[in-house]
Amino acid sequence: MNEHRSPSSRAAHRFAAPVVPVLAALLAMATPGAAREHPPFEARAGLELASAAAHSWAADAVLIYIENDEPLGSAGSTPRWGYLFHSAERDQGRAYSVRDGNILMAENLPMRFEAPPVGSQWIDSGAALAAAWQAAGHDFCRDHGGQLSTMLLMRGAFQDEDLESAAWTVIFTSPSAPSLFVMVDADDARVRRTWRG
Numbered sequence: 001m002n003e004h005r006s007p008s009s010r011a012a013h014r015f016a017a018p019v020v021p022v023l024a025a026l027l028a029m030a031t032p033g034a035a036r037e038h039p040p041f042e043a044r045a046g047l048e049l050a051s052a053a054a055h056s057w058a059a060d061a062v063l064i065y066i067e068n069d070e071p072l073g074s075a076g077s078t079p080r081w082g083y084l085f086h087s088a089e090r091d092q093g094r095a096y097s098v099r100d101g102n103i104l105m106a107e108n109l110p111m112r113f114e115a116p117p118v119g120s121q122w123i124d125s126g127a128a129l130a131a132a133w134q135a136a137g138h139d140f141c142r143d144h145g146g147q148l149s150t151m152l153l154m155r156g157a158f159q160d161e162d163l164e165s166a167a168w169t170v171i172f173t174s175p176s177a178p179s180l181f182v183m184v185d186a187d188d189a190r191v192r193r194t195w196r197g
Contacts, residue, residue: 038070038079038100043125043153046098050083053103057094058087062117067152068125069097076129076151080104084113116155118166122186125151128168132182135191137172146174153186167192 043066054061065084072078080099087094093109129137129151140146150171157169158181166186173179178196185192 040073040075040077040079041081042075042077043068043081043151046081047083049101049103050085050096050098053096053106054083054085054094057106058085058090058092060089061085061087061094063119064093064113064115064117065152065154066118068150070099072125072129072148072151074129074148076124076126084109086113086115086117118153118155118186122153122166123168123184123189125153125168127189128153128184128186129170131184131189131191132168132170132172135182135184136180136194137170137182140172140174140177140180144174144177146172146177146180149173149179157183 047063047066051061051063054063062085063083064086065082067082068078069080069082070078080097083096083098085094085096086092093113095105095107095109096103097105129148137146137148141148148170151168152171153166153168155164155166157167168184168186170182170184171179172182180194180196182194183192184190
């Protein structure tokens with residue numbers, strides 16, 4: 001998205017079946033360029049472009065997953081976000097990676113991804129990260145030399161019992177301690193739960 005791996009390739013190890021392979025193989029193909037700086041943005045800023053592309057692919061496409069495709073900044077922004085859509089009519093998923101107001105990658109998923117639609121009303125990545133920092137992230141990073149690693153938005157992440165609303169899962173990693181996971185409700189920024197693993 002230390003050795004760089006696409007966050008979606010890491011996500012493949014975080015989900016229990018059937019929500020296992022996310023965008024791993026596809027987003028790994030879209031490696032970030034290092035020639036110039038790319039302005040970071042919050043997740044919602046790339047959604048309109050990705051949605052327009054998805055609806056030209058399939059009229060019934062719905063958003064089911066978002067994840068950072070490059071390292072995150074402290075404000076919950078990154079130069080590139082990945083968006084995954086699903087079409088029931090096509091029975092297929094399609095991933096888009098957005099940077100600099102352009103679609104860098106658009107690929108059909110070669111595997112099934114079972115997740116309900118995210119919906120249109122959700123807090124942006126900056127608000128989700130602020131809640132995660134306050135809940136436990138700040139203390140974890142201070143105490144363990146940790147850093148923000150990954151943010152992903154979906155319904156039913158990690159077999160979450162609340163399938164009615166989407167949640168951001170914010171992941172902090174450390175070289176000396178198990179990772180910290182903070183699940184933030186995407187409706188109201190309430191921290192649903194935290195765990196280490």
